[in-house]
Amino acid sequence: MSRPLAVMLNALGLYGIALVLAAAFAAQLILQELPCPLCLLQRIAFALLAVGPILNVRFGPRPSHYALSLLVATAGAAFAMRQVLLHIMPDDPGYGSALLGYHYYTWAFIGFAVAIVLIAAVLLFDRQFEDGKMQAVEAGAFARAAVWLVIGLTALNVVATLLQCGFASCPDNPVDYELLKRGPA
């Protein structure tokens, strides 16, 4: 695998992360389902997963950049598995609505597991690390747009989480936005 192709695959990975963050936002805004603390932590892990691909796009592919993504994906899978186990008992309705039969945290676990497998698969190709002695590859518009898309969606999450939780700890079962509550008339 050539270095430009590896950078292209990393850009595609960034679009995948952007899709996950956008889908979470869609569920929050359209279905009015506010994320619980563990749900927020899984979103944060998805956003942090983008650091490795961004470094690969900026500085060229390096094994250490993929290692960052593997660390985050492992942590994210642990966060998601914790929530799966919280609702593992029979007759537990789970948290939030289900999508294609699985709750979002189950999909998050699957997403992190898929990320681990894909990163391991990309690491199999040594040529991406040999060409040009680790020199950076010129990032095209496709890759640059992917980076800014993920950064923008993460910044939107800063605002959304601030509106939801306010300046206190986030409630376990949030039902409305703390900062948008109207005070007594």
Added chain:
Amino acid sequence: MEFTALFLAVTVVLLVAWRGARGPALALFAATLAACVATYLHHASDVLKLSF
């Protein structure tokens, strides 16, 4: 509040990774990941209200 701070920290890490130097990006990444794990462990140590 802690999750707003974590999202803000991740945004800064992403911006530094894209615009800044590699060393600071790696250091900020490590600090943010450690904060995420610490937040997880804090919540994981809560008493569970199980009903069985």
